[in-house]
Amino acid sequence: PDATFMRMKEDAMNNGQTKPGYNLQISAENQFITDFALFPNPTDTLTLIPFFNSFLDRYGHLPSVAVADSGYGSEENYRFMDEAGMEAYVKYNRFHLEQRPRYKPNPFHHDNFHYNATEDYYVCPMGQHMTRIGTSHTKTASGYRSENARYRAHNCKGCPLRCMCYKAKGDRRIIEVNHRLNEYKHKARELLTSEEGIRHRGRRCIEPEAVFGQMKFNMAYRRFRHFGKDKVTMDFAFFAIAFNIKKMCSKIAKQTKNGGNTPHFGLFLHIYPILDSENRIFWTNPQKSVA
Ligand code: SF4
Incomplete structure (x- = not known):
């Protein structure tokens, strides 16, 4: 489930x-x-x-x-x-x-509008100032709250670029910008x-x-x-341990082939105490055997 x-x-x-x-x-x-x-x-x-x-x-x-x-x-x-x-x-x-290499930024996307951070306004492709009209909030599925600043053009009526600029109804284009996300990007x-x-x-x-x-x-x-997350977690944990040991062995083999020292002795010295302590936990408290 x-x-x-x-x-x-x-x-x-x-x-x-x-x-x-x-x-x-x-x-x-x-x-x-x-x-x-x-x-x-x-x-x-x-x-x-x-x-x-x-x-x-x-x-x-x-x-x-x-x-x-x-x-x-x-x-x-x-x-x-x-x-x-x-x-x-x-x-x-x-x-x-x-x-x-052939990327051309869309001049009508608000990311490409000029932004005046001091006075907090955007300038659209026709040179109109888009002034701040408020803030909206959105929530992600995890409950994180994002803040979007809203800006509105003064008047888009009769603008020759209207058909390329936006599809929404109304004569004043509104954009929403997440400044924090833009900074992170x-x-x-x-x-x-x-x-x-x-x-x-x-x-x-x-x-x-x-x-x-x-x-x-x-x-x-x-x-x-x-079936079940706990068992699958155990399943993959064993796989990951085996995968890492296999990787370590192949790295050692490669190193040896290239003229390096063979650290077999060191390898076993490191593995033995881990196996030993794992076994002890397993025998004294079987419930802890799930990795
Ligand atoms: S439609 Fe409005 S926002 Fe778009 S370019 Fe013209 S004036 Fe600027």
Whole structure:
């Protein structure tokens, strides 16, 4: 009952059929799984903050740098990362479009209007001032409240650009602007287009995506083998542990092949105490055996 019907990438019938599942989120560093969490909501936006909270529980601190794709670029998420002092290399929905060489900004979109921050007004393509008329609020599914400033043109009647400018009825165009989100987007754009940002963006597709690729195609782990969130969490926890050990072994093998030392002795020294303490917990309190 804690799973949700979702559209799956695997669609054998090719009819968009939904199936019960969980939204599995993972974080990865050097292709090691550093954390994971399962969510009932199919979209990624609302999973970021609970995921970071789970990371905090696991490690006692938050990561100093976060790299994520545009599915996570919401005001709420940017704010969380900003207040936690994290460097957020997180794309927003139009970032890819803006980076295309042939991208031409739409002159009628309010993002491209001139804004006078001192006197708080916008200037439309016809040069009319759009003055502030109030503030509206929206609430996300998680309860986060966004603030949108509303601006209105003085008179659009008879404007030769009217047909290209807006479709709504009425002779005074109204725009709504989320200034806070715009600031976060501006900051994210600067970070993402910096030298460090380009490096992180390049690595993003070979970090979690490579883990999912190995998991789903090389290891054929495409389905959970249990029902219920607790059991599925245990299922994936074992998988993640095995995945990381396998990764570590292949790294050691590669290192050895390239002339490095063989750290077999060190490897076992590290693994043994973990197994030992896990076993003790298991035998004294079987309920704690769920990872
Ligand atoms: S329709 Fe109104 S808002 Fe649009 S360009 Fe003309 S005067 Fe400006």
